[in-house]
Amino acid sequence: MPDVKWAMKAREFINCNCAYGCPCQFNAMPTYGFCQAVAGMEIESGHHGDTKLDGLRFVGIFSWPGAIHQGGGEAAVIIDERATEAQRGALLRILGGLDTEPGATIFQVFSTTLEKFHDPIFAPIEFNIDVDARTSQLHVEGITDGRGEPIRNPVTGAAHQARIDLPHGFEYAIAEVGRGWTKATGPIKFELADT
Numbered sequence: 634m635p636d637v638k639w640a641m642k643a644r645e646f647i648n649c650n651c652a653y654g655c656p657c658q659f660n661a662m663p664t665y666g667f668c669q670a671v672a673g674m675e676i677e678s679g680h681h682g683d684t685k686l687d688g689l690r691f692v693g694i695f696s697w698p699g700a701i702h703q704g705g706g707e708a709a710v711i712i713d714e715r716a717t718e719a720q721r722g723a724l725l726r727i728l729g730g731l732d733t734e735p736g737a738t739i740f741q742v743f744s745t746t747l748e749k750f751h752d753p754i755f756a757p758i759e760f761n762i763d764v765d766a767r768t769s770q771l772h773v774e775g776i777t778d779g780r781g782e783p784i785r786n787p788v789t790g791a792a793h794q795a796r797i798d799l800p801h802g803f804e805y806a807i808a809e810v811g812r813g814w815t816k817a818t819g820p821i822k823f824e825l826a827d828t
Contacts, residue, residue, distance in 0.1 A: 637732045639723070641679035641686065644762050645805070646769035647672040648779050648813030650825050657701055658797055658808075668697040668706075669823045671779055671815045673760050673771040681723030681732070689713045690758040691724055692773055694821045697746065707749035709820045711773050714755045725753060739804040751820040767794070767811035779815030779825075 649655055649670035651663050672693045679686035690713040697706035712724050726732055730744025759772040762781075769781040783792035795810040815825045 637682045637726070639679070639681040639727060639732055641676055641727070643674040643676045643679070644764055645672060645674045646760070646762050646771055646779070646781050646813070648781060648815040648825050648828060650823070650828055652828070653784055653812055654795065654797065654810050658799065658802075662700050667699055668695070668701050669817075669821075669825065670695045671771070671777050671817055671825075673758070673762075673769075673779070675760050675762065681727060684719045684723045686720060686723065689716050689720060689724065690760050691728065692758060692771065692777060693728065693743075694777060694817050694819065695743070695747075696821050696823065701743070701746050704746045704748065706743075706747045707751065707821060708743070708747050709751040709754065709776075711754045711756055711758060711776060711819075713758050716755070721753075721755065754819070764809055767792070767809045769811075769813075771815070773819075776819035777815060777817045779813055781811045781813040784810065784812050 647670055649668060650665060656662060656664060675690045676686045692711040694709040695706060710728050712721055728740050730741035733741040736742060756773050762769040767783040771779045784795060786793050797808045797810060799806060812827055817823050
């Protein structure tokens with residue numbers, strides 16, 4: 634059992650290199666045989682033990698040479714510069730998959746697939762998200778810049794709403810699916826367009 638109890642409710646924008654919807658959510662292989670992703674989160678409410686995490690943001694930049702579950706990946710984590718030392722330590726433990734039962738959270742699962750963890754970065758994180766509208770913007774100066782928008786109907790151009798429902802998911806229960814453009818220019822470099 635983990636020694637420290639923690640909980641987090643957050644809004645999340647993830648842009649990966651695969652086709653819309655992300656095949657790994659359906660236990661399928663990555664669209665192009667490898668996985669690259671940028672994930673930004675803003676904590677609505679949360680704590681790690683007695684340390685409050687409300688309002689803080691963090692970003693993860695990931696790259697795997699094959700499917701996530703095959704391992705060999707690397708990660709760079711950016712923590713909101715507004716976080717206190719205690720909050721930074723708490724977030725690094727959570728994001729490192731510590732204080733979590735095996736398989737219980739995306740952080741713990743991902744931690745088992747990573748070979749390289751870049752040193753954490755503490756920086757201002759600009760993050761805006763409207764989950765219902767499927768729009769988002771994420772910016773960390775010199776490290777990543779991304780945006781999300783609704784998938785468009787190829788005939789009419791109208792916004793298309795798609796949702797994934799995973800009752801037993803370790804990342805989320807329900808996700809609105811959109812498309813994104815993201816450039817990672819920090820310790821892990823790649824560019825995603827309309828994915």
